[in-house]
Amino acid sequence: MDGLPALNDPAAARVALTAFLRGVERRGVVFAHWQGGDPVNGDAALAATLREFARVAPSVPFADWPRRFWAMLLAAPQLRNAGAPVGDVPAEVAALAGGPRAALLLRVVAGLAESDAAAVLGIARPSYRLALQRALPRSGDGSPDTAAWRELSQAAQLAVRAVPAERLETIAMLREGLRPRPAAPPRSTAARRRPRWLWPATVAVIALTAGALAATWWWPGAGAATQAGGDGSIRIEELPPPASPAARAGPASLAGHRDLGLLIDQATGAFPDDADPAFDAWLVLELARDGRLPEPPVITDVDADAASRELPDAPR
Amino acid sequence: MRRARSCACGWLVLLLLAGATAAQPREGADARLAALEPAQADALRRRLEAWEALPESMRRERREAWAAWQALPAQERARMRDAHEAWRALPVAEQQLLRSRFDMLDAGIARGWLLGPTLGADWPRLHALFAQVPPQQRDATLQALRALPAQAREDLAVLAQRTPPQDREALRQALLAQPPAQRAQWLRQRVAP
Numbered sequence: 001m002d003g004l005p006a007l008n009d010p011a012a013a014r015v016a017l018t019a020f021l022r023g024v025e026r027r028g029v030v031f032a033h034w035q036g037g038d039p040v041n042g043d044a045a046l047a048a049t050l051r052e053f054a055r056v057a058p059s060v061p062f063a064d065w066p067r068r069f070w071a072m073l074l075a076a077p078q079l080r081n082a083g084a085p086v087g088d089v090p091a092e093v094a095a096l097a098g099g100p101r102a103a104l105l106l107r108v109v110a111g112l113a114e115s116d117a118a119a120v121l122g123i124a125r126p127s128y129r130l131a132l133q134r135a136l137p138r139s140g141d142g143s144p145d146t147a148a149w150r151e152l153s154q155a156a157q158l159a160v161r162a163v164p165a166e167r168l169e170t171i172a173m174l175r176e177g178l179r180p181r182p183a184a185p186p187r188s189t190a191a192r193r194r195p196r197w198l199w200p201a202t203v204a205v206i207a208l209t210a211g212a213l214a215a216t217w218w219w220p221g222a223g224a225a226t227q228a229g230g231d232g233s234i235r236i237e238e239l240p241p242p243a244s245p246a247a248r249a250g251p252a253s254l255a256g257h258r259d260l261g262l263l264i265d266q267a268t269g270a271f272p273d274d275a276d277p278a279f280d281a282w283l284v285l286e287l288a289r290d291g292r293l294p295e296p297p298v299i300t301d302v303d304a305d306a307a308s309r310e311l312p313d314a315p316r
Numbered sequence: 317m318r319r320a321r322s323c324a325c326g327w328l329v330l331l332l333l334a335g336a337t338a339a340q341p342r343e344g345a346d347a348r349l350a351a352l353e354p355a356q357a358d359a360l361r362r363r364l365e366a367w368e369a370l371p372e373s374m375r376r377e378r379r380e381a382w383a384a385w386q387a388l389p390a391q392e393r394a395r396m397r398d399a400h401e402a403w404r405a406l407p408v409a410e411q412q413l414l415r416s417r418f419d420m421l422d423a424g425i426a427r428g429w430l431l432g433p434t435l436g437a438d439w440p441r442l443h444a445l446f447a448q449v450p451p452q453q454r455d456a457t458l459q460a461l462r463a464l465p466a467q468a469r470e471d472l473a474v475l476a477q478r479t480p481p482q483d484r485e486a487l488r489q490a491l492l493a494q495p496p497a498q499r500a501q502w503l504r505q506r507v508a509p
Contacts, residue, residue, distance in 0.1 A: 056409065060409075064412070064416075067412065068408070068409065068412060071408045071411070071412060072408050072409075075408045119412070119415065119416075119419075122403075122404075122411055122412070122415050124377070124381075125374070126370060126374035126375075126377050126378050127378075129370055129374060130366055130367070130370065130378075133366040133369060133370075134362075134363075134366055138362075143365070144369075253361075253364070254349055254357070254360060254361060254364060255346055255349055256346065257364065259367060259375070259379065260345040260346065260348075260349060261344070261345035261348075261382075261386075262378065262379060262382045263360060263363050263364055263367060264345060264348050264349065264352075264360065265382065266363060267356070267359060267360050267363055271382055271385060275381065275382075275385065276381065277381050277384055277385040277388070277396060277429075277430055277432075278381065278384070278418075278426055278427060278428075278429035278430045278436070279415070279418050279429070280396035280397070280399055280400045281392075281396055281429040281430070281431075281432050281433040281436045282418050282421075282426075282429045282433075282436065283396070283399040283400065283402075283403050283414065283418075284395050284396055284398075284399040284433035285433055285436075285437050286414060286417075287399050287402050287403065292402055292406075293398060293399055293402050
């Protein structure tokens with residue numbers, strides 16, 4: 001990798017780590033909630049990941065931090081099986097299975113570049129591009145719905161900004177292994193005593209709304225691609241170009257298509273979207289070398305022919 | 317990054333794989349298409365849309381990977397699937413370490429692994445010998461290489477290093493001219509007479 005090496009100066013490393021964690025935690029809240037479906041489990045997953053990441057970060061090259069962090073969060077047990085969504089999860093996201101959902105959220109919530117998102121999922125870039133396209137909102141005729149995509153990106157952006165400070169505090173306490181403060185008191189108590197944060201929060205919301213309104217006035221091209229800097233905001237990009245008219249035609253365009261065999265193998269799972277045969281072949285040797293994969297049996301020509309006949313078309 | 321670098325052996329893999337790509341029977345795919353349920357055909361059509369939206373370079377890469385996978389013996393495919401599952405079961409840090417080590421390989425060497433775990437390992441030392449395989453000999457060459465036992469591939473690698481470029485064609489032809497069962501012995505004698 002041509003990334004920077006791990007930071008050697010402990011003080012600089014601490015500062016860098018704090019800045020990094022601050023940069024990802026809001027996005028992490030939304031990502032974990034939308035990916036796993038449950039905000040409480042999501043917060044717990046994020047807290048555990050933040051804690052674990054802080055432990056391993058000193059030994060990871062700085063340039064690899066985003067990939068490592070998001071991969072660790074995605075691997076959290078709470079996010080493995082996306083259940084029925086609780087709370088405010090956009091319908092387009094909730095409708096997706098775990099894999100495509102992760103592909104989408106790594107882009108719109110985590111704000112990762114395509115190469116980093118592919119690396120987080122451990123797949124090649126073309127596979128990632130395919131997974132993302134499959135996850136894009138679609139309009140009635142099956143074509144990618146540009147407006148819905150933009151709305152989803154903006155919803156993600158808003159959700160990230162709207163994460164309340166209390167929730168981050170709770171996550172910080174979970175991260176430190178402390179018991180979070182009890183949940184908000186019942187409504188009847190709240191009605192009697194107005195919370196202290198309400199007034200500043202109201203001002204903030206009004207200011208945000210006014211700012212957003214002003215932005216639509218002064219910045220009519222707000223829907224076009226905007227590049228975010230390192231300020232924690234989300235990157236919005238145009239959709240990939242729409243499919244060619246030929247691809248939208250009827251069944252005739254499938255018959256005789258030069259890639260039909262490949263597409264059918266992908267659709268049936270025989271050759272999954274994320275299949276990377278070169279990597280898998282390399283893995284065979286690498287894992288066998290340190291004993292994590294049993295050595296292959298010695299196969300003669302005759303055995304090999306017999307094996308080819310007996311085995312069905314194994315996936316991958 | 318490896319994508320920025322390349323070496324001639326990447327193109328040689330392509331040359332060898334070209335035979336496999338050309339050999340895919342289109343009629344078979346059409347028959348599979350005809351056997352699909354309407355809902356499956358719809359899903360396939362959506363898949364085709366996503367596919368068509370990919371840049372040609374990415375489609376070429378996927379096509380090449382698929383053709384290579386198709387050309388592999390079932391036993392090697394099963395082994396690759398096991399390896400992939402074992403990798404998925406590793407902690408994230410180890411997964412990423414392995415992935416980044418693979419990504420750091422030279423592009424040509426990495427592509428050589430498309431020939432499967434057996435030939436991929438030997439490819440860096442064998443590729444010099446297979447620079448100019450005539451199209452009609454691609455399948456036979458791949459088949460012959462795959463059928464060689466480990467010691468014979470080792471011997472062939474030694475011969476590939478020893479043989480000057482102008483004599484490589486003759487060596488390859490002589491190897492293919494041997495009956496399959498005697499190739500290993502023939503190579504052994506050439507290396508250690």
